[in-house]
Amino acid sequence: MANWVSLLESYLADKPRKSAVENDREVDIAFLNLLEEEKEEEKKRNESFKKIPRFFFKKPQLENPLYLKLRQEARTRFLHNKSAEVLDKEDLEKLWYLLKNNTSFPDDGSERMNYDQFCQVANKLHPKYRQFFQPSVFLKCDRDEYGRIEIVPFFHYIVRKVNLHQTRIQISLYDSAGYGYLKEKDLENFIFELIPSFAQLSSLQENFYPFYVITAVRKFFFFLDPKKTGRIWIKDMLTSPILAELYELRQENMSPEEAAQNWFSVQYTLRVYDHYLRLDLDRNGMLRKQELTRYSGGLTSIFVDRLFEEYQTFEGEMDYKTFLDFVLAMENKKTTPSLQYFFKILDIYKKGAIDTFVVNLFLRSIIAKLESLEKFGFKVDDIKDEIWDMAKPKCLYAITLDDLISCGVGDTIVSILSDARLFYEYDQRESGIDVDEMEDMFGDKPFQL
The missing domain is CATH 1.10.238.220 (Recoverin; domain 1)
Structure with a gap:
């Protein structure tokens, strides 16, 4: 068996030593040459490539371990090279010193520089600073009547860009694909x-x-x-x-x-997890429907049933991840993702719209819960009309997700249709809410941000 180590050493002994930068440049040139050769071979194999560029490239087999290892190594080296281009603390300190010592006249007490000083500072710095000293960057900054920019905001801009680059590289290292x-x-x-x-x-x-x-x-x-x-x-x-x-x-x-x-x-995070544990009465690590209703004493049975139908549960019980999505939706009802979350629950028939029948269904459950607490006098038709006035749907008697988002009060509509407590608070908003009365009716205030 040949001694590969000695053979490689003898081969390298005759070759001149090169720096890492020179090796990378040589690899890049060789790679570009290979690409050009491949293009020429494609043109010979298929005449159409001479007139129409190739626009589809079949992905290699992802299960090929050699391909995956090569791709991962190439990405890691690329990110490390990019990381070396990012300014560090010493680089920023040097830049700040140069900026402070290259202010422009007139000397009015402000720390400003004109374009000539801007270029002079750039010429004193390493090429890796150049991206921040382009003419386009100077023109983006606010200038005074002498054409000068403020040094402090400019430096802060560079620091933010550097932090953004560092964060992007840091996150990209975890991009396995x-x-x-x-x-x-x-x-x-x-x-x-x-x-x-x-x-x-x-x-x-x-x-x-x-x-x-x-x-x-x-x-x-x-x-x-x-x-x-x-x-x-x-x-x-x-x-x-x-x-x-x-x-x-x-x-x-x-x-x-x-x-x-x-x-x-x-x-x-401890509050959220503790709340989950307190809801889990049987201590099995999951939440049943009856346990989740304790999140807020006003949640109706039909809303909870639909929640368990639409979102991932295990044998009719909710795990911690699904509970976290529920909490995020409940605590951020004004956001589009939350309205999407609730619309999926309300859209019983998967028609992409909520009609009068669906609204009646959820409202009757709200009113039934209030009547069980000896609160009477609520009429479905009156509430339904109010909901339609708030939603302002483009299509008569059909509220879409876009309507819910664009009306600006989608969170209020969702609250009215899902939670008797929140509906009662909305209904009594002008007469004032008695906190003690609310606690007697629905129990303690639900978990909130």
Whole structure:
């Protein structure tokens, strides 16, 4: 058997040593040459390619382990190369020093620079800064009567762009498929590895990590994957306020009030999980219909029945993930994903619209619940007319999802049709609500954000 190590060493001994950059450039040139050769071969195999470019490329077999390994290695190297191009703390400090020492006249006490100074600073910096010193960037900034831009806002713009690039590279490392999106498992891995680096999560016990990760992931998927495709595009994550809310936990100091309003904080996730455990009376880790109705004393039986019909349950019981979707929908009723969530429940016959029969069905259940609590005098026809006035449907006697979203009060309509407590609060809004009376009727106030 040949000694491959010695053979390789003897072969490399005759070759000049090259830097990593030179090797990468050589690989790129060789790859482009191979692409050109492949194009020429295609033209020989099929004459049509000489006139019409090829627009369909069959994907390779994803189960091929060699292909997957090669693709993963190529992506990792690409992302590491991109990471080296991102400005670090020392780079930003150097930039700030140059900006502060290159202000333009007149000296009026403001820290501003004109385009000449802008170009001079660019010439003193490494090429990796150049993306921030393009003429188009200068023109995007507000300028005074002397054509100068403010240094501080310009520097803040660069810092935000750098943070965005760093975050994109960080997230992309978890993109197992390499197609620009994260699957649920990818996002779970991303958040799981973020936990130790966030100051506000230092008090999180390790045995609660799995439940925390599930809670965090559900918010991303509820709002960024409304069609339930099982994946979230990285570009959508970067522009979403949800990611910004998660990254707030990096702060050293966070007030209890801020933490109580942040879905990703330890306090909030523990509240949600504790509420789930308190609803689970039989302690089997799942929620039955009767247990879920305790979430709010006003939920009607027909609404809960439809909820269990439409959303994933296991042998008629709801798991923690499905409960989290329910909580997110209940606490964010004004948002489009929440209205989509509830419309699926209300649209009993899958017609894409709610007609008068469906509205009557849900309202009669509301009124029956109120009458069982000795509250009378409500008429279905009056409430139904009010709902139609609020929804302003384009098609007479048929409320679509678009109507529910565009009317601006879709959350109120959903509340009236699903929860007797919320309906009663709406009906008594002008006369005033007696808190003690409400608690006597429906029990304690339901879980809220």
